[in-house]
Amino acid sequence: MPGALKTILPRRRALLLGAAAALAASALPVPASEVGKLYVGFAAGGATDTLARLIAPALSSELGQTFIVENVPGASGMLAAKAVERSTPRQPAYVLYPTMTMLGKVLAGQPSELDKLTPISLLYEQFTLVVVNPQVPGLENVRTLQDLLQVAKAKPGLTYGPMGVGSTGHLTMEWLNSLAGVKMQAVPYKGGAPAMADLLGGHIGVLIADSTVVAPHLNSGKVRAIAVNYPQRMASLPDVPTIQEQGFKEIAGVPWVVLAGPPGMPQQQAAALAKALDKVLAQPELVQAMRAQNVEPRSSSPKEATQLMQGDLALWSRIIKDNHITNN
Template sequence: MSHPFCHIVPLRRRSVLLGGAALLGMLSSPAWSQEVARIYVGFAAGGVTDLAARLLAPALSAELGQTFIVENRPGASSALAIKAVEGSAPASHTFVLYPTLALLGFLLNGQQPALDRITPISLLYEQFAVLAINPQVAGLENVRTLQDLLQVAKAKAGTLTYTSSGVGSTGHLAMEWVCSLAGVKMQHVPYKGGAPAVTDVLGGHVGTIFADSTIIAPHVKSGKVRALAINYPVRVPGFAEVPTVAEQGFKEVSAVPWVVLAGPPGMSDAAADRMAAAVSRVLAKPDIAQSMQEQNMVPRHSTPRETRQLMQRDMLAWRKIIEDNGIKL
């Protein structure tokens, strides 16, 4: 499957046929259900995931002729929101935005994500992380690529520090993944959130950061930090001159943060397929795609089968990094 940034990734032929069948089904019945559908979000209102849900809800209402509302249940890396759906009946109209962060939360606590207690429906969006340095920090003045940084790390024999949005964040794990492949060591300086991490990088207390693009982008544009790499399959607008991690010799680092839409356990294949087809039509709307891209979300859709395969594949990849590096909360 290709990865164009500015266009919704097309469904496979089977999915397109499914979307057509779902559309015909909609035309034959005015509403999927009269029951109010709930989309649970595991974060407080105002964040990126909440924004995605509030873009999705009214659009799905229009597509399916059913009322969709968003309900925030923040806490425990979205585990509380996920549990609300895990305990729902198969035919209930309850859904959750399931992020990579939740998957990592379970793994970091030594738990197996219970993917059999939900029904994966479709990808909604992916995100990308940016590896950047403060070039004012001693030793990093001439670092302009990922390989440059790794050479400095090697010379410093494991004492070079970097930070991220927190222990077990995708930036933390991606950096450890790269270091493992390169055979070098760097010391992770943990922070509780991206904002304090960025503050200390700007202040020169830590020279390197690997974190979500939304918190790094303003400082790259101002020239206060220098972007070395992005962790995404292709280059992206706003960072067109910044090569990907894969371009710089680390094609194995393939997992990126995502959010998928999931339903209750035991949801029928027909219902999951119809919902996935509706999501693909919603994400194809130019206004919705643009709103998401403005927040550095990359709109993506997939079939239920593809979604489950993605979650299982990334679970194995992240678990290996966590276990190999002894990472714990």
């Protein structure tokens, strides 16, 4: 019996050690021998790509593993999401998933398919600004949202430019139209550069866009910011009041980007990566660099990221339905 006991104990110890090692390995965000891919659904050089390339090296340093950015542009980011959907939990593939990608399916009348990704953490939120060109006739004295709405009531058919059909800016302005009882007409653009060019050229008088598009032009004197859609004012534009401050407390929801992984990703793995991102997004140098790109760093748990995505999906789906918005 003693001999048998000596044989059983080492074997049991080996099994326990093996189980512990397997558990530890499953909690790793990326297998140590692998290179993690951060997919971006937009072309290199854009805002999402720039921010991904700020986050990737910081995350690599935090975890001692390599993360690289890979661009898969097209279909409002859905092609990049598909690349991760097709991967497996054992493959280190993740996607920077923005609000507009989630809403693309809704606009097409299709299921959102959020269940085909594993939300890991919120990465950042974006400020949306309403701006006017005061050189456009009728907008010379517009300095507040109420000023703009008065012009819209007096001038039916006043046009504004959102960044694409179904963008959060588009949905916010249509929500505002409904609440204020006006009808500003959307002229959607496929990108920030052509929209800003038309605003500066006076072809449109009003633009709602992410601050990454607008901010570089605010000191030109040709563009005037009249409202920001965010829970609080921007530190870089302290004199620009929020939409909520200007009488529309019902309006909520801001653009965000979430890091998501493949379907069926183990909870321990997602939680470990979220904790690493929490540390990364608190680094003063990274915070400063991201705010210089006019976004607000935000981290979260996988559960919080899931709740955010599901909550905003319900919110914006209602706005899309109530205002009969389609991408056709």
